[in-house]
Amino acid sequence: MENVIVIGTGCAGWTAAIYTARANLSPLVIAGEQIGGQLTTTTEVENFPGFPEGVMGPDLMMKMQQQAEKFGTRVQYDRVDGISKIEGGFKLQTMSGTDYETKTVIIATGASPRHLGLPNEKELIGHGLTSCATCDGAFYPDVPVAVIGGGDSAAEEANFLTRFASKVYLVHRRDELRASKIMSDRVLANPKIEPLWNSQVAEYITDDQGEMTSIALTNTQDGSRSQREVKCVFVAIGHIPNTSFLAGTGVDLDSNGYILQKSGTQTSVEGIFAAGDVADHVYRQAITAAGNGCQAALDAERYLAESE
Numbered sequence: 001m002e003n004v005i006v007i008g009t010g011c012a013g014w015t016a017a018i019y020t021a022r023a024n025l026s027p028l029v030i031a032g033e034q035i036g037g038q039l040t041t042t043t044e045v046e047n048f049p050g051f052p053e054g055v056m057g058p059d060l061m062m063k064m065q066q067q068a069e070k071f072g073t074r075v076q077y078d079r080v081d082g083i084s085k086i087e088g089g090f091k092l093q094t095m096s097g098t099d100y101e102t103k104t105v106i107i108a109t110g111a112s113p114r115h116l117g118l119p120n121e122k123e124l125i126g127h128g129l130t131s132c133a134t135c136d137g138a139f140y141p142d143v144p145v146a147v148i149g150g151g152d153s154a155a156e157e158a159n160f161l162t163r164f165a166s167k168v169y170l171v172h173r174r175d176e177l178r179a180s181k182i183m184s185d186r187v188l189a190n191p192k193i194e195p196l197w198n199s200q201v202a203e204y205i206t207d208d209q210g211e212m213t214s215i216a217l218t219n220t221q222d223g224s225r226s227q228r229e230v231k232c233v234f235v236a237i238g239h240i241p242n243t244s245f246l247a248g249t250g251v252d253l254d255s256n257g258y259i260l261q262k263s264g265t266q267t268s269v270e271g272i273f274a275a276g277d278v279a280d281h282v283y284r285q286a287i288t289a290a291g292n293g294c295q296a297a298l299d300a301e302r303y304l305a306e307s308e
């Protein structure tokens with residue numbers, strides 16, 4: 001039986017692995033489907049301490065993995081589909097069919113991008129609908145695109161996309177951005193970005209091949225309709241915590257599906273800890289996720305010491 005299994009490979013997961021590995025607990029990390037988590041879909045990270053010149057998100061995550069492996073962390077490239085209680089710990093069921101037994105679990109599965117819920121959304125992903133400007137922005141040179149949202153993510157994506165697109169519409173349902181002042185100022189000063197205030201996307205319109213051609217918009221104030229030609233829509237309207245695999249485990253979630261931390265990083269099930277965006281809808285920063293991963297590692301270490 002393992003001492004600790006860390007589920008997830010974002011900032012929280014790798015930090016939990018570094019700390020439990022350096023505590024000689026020989027952690028096993030189950031990587032999940034998006035190895036490296038959300039930072040692998042961003043460009044430059046300017047606010048992670050220790051990098052005055054900034055650092056590319058994927059590079060930072062690769063370095064975290066190297067640091068965890070240097071101290072003996074083992075990694076399985078698999079996805080956890082369920083957790084059940086067994087004598088002395090837990091059994092984790094995975095997509096590959098392999099079961100793992102462990103005394104403690106640190107859940108660091110993060111959160112996934114939210115979509116609007118429009119009818120043809122699933123078919124359009126990869127055909128002009130995405131939530132990753134870093135991944136897909138360069139595919140749309142010299143054409144108009146749209147970003148949906150008014151937070152830091154939307155502001156960052158809109159600014160980044162001006163490197164490629166002829167024009168970037170920023171579609172926001174209110175008349176002011178939620179983004180931080182520095183990000184909002186950059187957006188509003190960028191001549192290639194046109195904010196469309198009080199606007200909701202009502203429809204994604206496609207050609208015969210199913211590629212995005214335009215968006216139909218509804219004005220949230222007067223209900224009027226309009227349309228804009230765009231070749232790609234970048235959705236940046238927040239995230240959904242990755243907790244569906246916890247059904248039936250007894251791990252308490254809040255009404256939005258985020259894990260509730262009862263004491264420190266301890267969940268409602270003793271021996272199961274949670275860290276990072278899967279349990280945090282307030283701060284959601286790389287550095288806070290990393291800090292929380294450290295806390296979960298220390299909590300798991302103490303729990304193991306006390307149960308021996």
Ligand code: NAP
Pocket residue numbers: 046047116148149150151152153154156173174177178200236237238239282283284285
């Ligand atoms: P967010 O701050 O929650 O913003 C989500 C945006 O999407 C809001 O403007 C919201 O509108 C809009 N929205 C939500 N549901 C919608 C819907 N159904 N239809 C239309 N619009 C919808 O999410 P985020 O931008 O992803 O940021 C998350 C956290 O990460 C924040 O703490 C942020 O500061 C941080 N972050 C930081 C950086 C950075 O510092 N470099 C970069 C990215 C993110 P309303 O405003 O009307 O609610």
